[in-house]
Amino acid sequence: MSTDARPVTTASLGDVVDALAGHRLTVLTGAGVSTDSGIPDYRGPDSPPRTPMTFQQFVGDDAFRRHYWARNHVGWRHVHRTLPNTGHKALVALEQRGVVLGIITQNVDLLHEAAGSRRVIDLHGRYDRVICLQCGTVISRRELADRLEALNPGFVEEVGAVGDVEIAPDADAVIEATSHFRVADCAVCGGMLKPDIVYFGETVPRERVDRAYALVDEGDALLVAGSSLTVQSGLRFVRHAAQAGKPVVVVNRGATRGDRYATVTLNAGTSETLDELAQVLPSPHTGA
Numbered sequence: 001m002s003t004d005a006r007p008v009t010t011a012s013l014g015d016v017v018d019a020l021a022g023h024r025l026t027v028l029t030g031a032g033v034s035t036d037s038g039i040p041d042y043r044g045p046d047s048p049p050r051t052p053m054t055f056q057q058f059v060g061d062d063a064f065r066r067h068y069w070a071r072n073h074v075g076w077r078h079v080h081r082t083l084p085n086t087g088h089k090a091l092v093a094l095e096q097r098g099v100v101l102g103i104i105t106q107n108v109d110l111l112h113e114a115a116g117s118r119r120v121i122d123l124h125g126r127y128d129r130v131i132c133l134q135c136g137t138v139i140s141r142r143e144l145a146d147r148l149e150a151l152n153p154g155f156v157e158e159v160g161a162v163g164d165v166e167i168a169p170d171a172d173a174v175i176e177a178t179s180h181f182r183v184a185d186c187a188v189c190g191g192m193l194k195p196d197i198v199y200f201g202e203t204v205p206r207e208r209v210d211r212a213y214a215l216v217d218e219g220d221a222l223l224v225a226g227s228s229l230t231v232q233s234g235l236r237f238v239r240h241a242a243q244a245g246k247p248v249v250v251v252n253r254g255a256t257r258g259d260r261y262a263t264v265t266l267n268a269g270t271s272e273t274l275d276e277l278a279q280v281l282p283s284p285h286t287g288a
């Protein structure tokens with residue numbers, strides 16, 4: 001049969017091992033990898049529908065931006081306290097054994113770095129940095145926290161009494177509580193500050209995309225873990241690997257937009273699957 005279609009199977013772990021054994025892997029991770037660390041996956045099959053914030057909303061609407069920063073001022077502390085899970089640790093072990101070359105992650109939580117992964121491309125940015133949209137100055141989120149704290153003394157304690165601003169961000173009580181929040185501007189030029197995170201409507205910086213393509217090219221196979229590949233920014237790497245004839249394995253709860261490019265798809269959680277792979281995948285032979 002002459003066709004470009006690749007065999008898509010609903011597989012077992014054994015099929016995943018067969019597809020990946022002996023290869024040096026590039027790994028693409030998404031929100032599903034962090035759910036066992038307590039970070040909600042808003043795209044997961046069991047998640048409530050939620051409209052993601054767009055870049056245009058952030059830059060174009062003062063009230064929206066104030067509400068965003070007020071919530072972020074409270075919520076970023078929770079991300080900061082989050083710990084890597086079994087899946088993150090398994091990827092560290094696989095990197096140490098030479099099975100995993102590096103990770104491209106769509107997550108901004110830095111849990112791969114926290115676990116000890118050495119080579120990580122934070123495709124969509126990182127939560128611990130803030131960038132000025134006017135002059136490009138980057139500061140740490142902690143530095144901004146000090147400035148926001150000075151501008152809004154007692155705010156965190158006050159809004160804490162209202163309820164969970166992350167879980168019910170659009171509740172009237174939360175909107176009311178955040179309406180007097182004072183936003184900080186760039187200390188260098190007075191420009192607008194934004195978390196150094198790629199939002200909907202924004203593009204990933206070209207240099208970062210190129211590094212990610214290079215990492216895919218360097219690997220013999222691509223393993224996608226915990227991403228539904230809804231956005232083009234991740235899907236393009238799957239397409240790229242498939243077009244190069246490399247095995248592509250997708251491990252995710254639920255279907256993904258990348259399934260048609262996959263050699264094997266495994267409908268499973270990433271923590272247990274990556275942990276098992278760390279135990280059974282052999283180190284690739286080198287210099288052969």
Ligand SMILES: [Zn+2]
Nearest residue numbers: 132135186189
């Ligand atoms: Zn600036």
